[in-house]
Amino acid sequence: MTTDPTPPAEEQAPKSIGLLDGEGRQLAAACLAGAALGSWPAFTMGVYGVVFFEQHLSLWATATSVFLALGVSKGPRIWARPQVLALLLPSLWVVLAWILPVGGTSGIYQVLFWFGVVITVVGLPAMAAILVRLLIPGAERLRGKRALAAAIVVSLLMLVSFGLGTQHPRLLTCEDFTISGNYAPENCSPGTGSTVR
Incomplete structure (x- = not known):
């Protein structure tokens, strides 16, 4: 019995690297969305030492709409999941900002300020990841x-x-x-x- 020493054609040819394959699209979409949403608050933090209120409110609106949409489409039980509850962090910041005085130098004000910075700088890319997974078919496999x-x-x-x-x-x-x-x-x-x- 003789065996052919040459491997089949699919093993001989190198794997084609396409720009439009599914894995490349998923990775590019995640990077694009995360960087697009996260670069501006990072830049303003570098320039001014603050994250602008528009960025806080943009994150709040996006997170809240996704939170509510998940509840409507999957039922209120979905809201018990920790990753879904995390979508309420921007709302927590809004409520705390509403309750606490607008300006000041107290420790509570500083905690609120840095809490807003962290949830915005971390939250916008995380929100982008959630949106990519929700809106791009197959991206949940990333x-x-x-x-x-x-x-x-x-x-x-x-x-x-x-x-x-x-x-x-x-x-x-x-x-x-x-x-x-x-x-x-x-x-x-x-x-x-x-x-x-």
């Missing part, structure tokens, strides 16, 4: 190495965004900030902005 890769990419981009925010005087001028509708930070560079012609 696990293991691919999920870790997405988390690393998003974290790296947020870290770079924060770094760019701290280095804004080298990149942007005061006019760049004002023309875009943002407050010009104290240490911004004077001159004509790169977005102004």
Whole structure:
């Protein structure tokens, strides 16, 4: 009995790497959504040392709508799951902000401030991951190495965004900030902005 020493054709040819395969799409979508939502609050944290209220409220609206949609589509029992209850963290921040005084330097105010920063900077990419899984067919299979890769990419981009925010005087001028509708930070560079012609 003789055996053919050449492997079958599918073993000979290297695996084709396509840009549009399912795994690539899932990973790219997770990275894109997480970085798109997480980079702006990281940048503003670098520039101003704060996360803007629009970002808090955007996270609150997104998390609350997903929380309610899950309850409507799956029934109220779904709300007992810890990962679903985590969607209420932005609402907790809103309630605490409502109850506590708006400004101040007390310890409670500082805790509330940092709680808002953490849930927004961590919550926006996490919310992106939830939305990707809900809206892209097959994305729920993004696990293991691919999920870790997405988390690393998003974290790296947020870290770079924060770094760019701290280095804004080298990149942007005061006019760049004002023309875009943002407050010009104290240490911004004077001159004509790169977005102004």
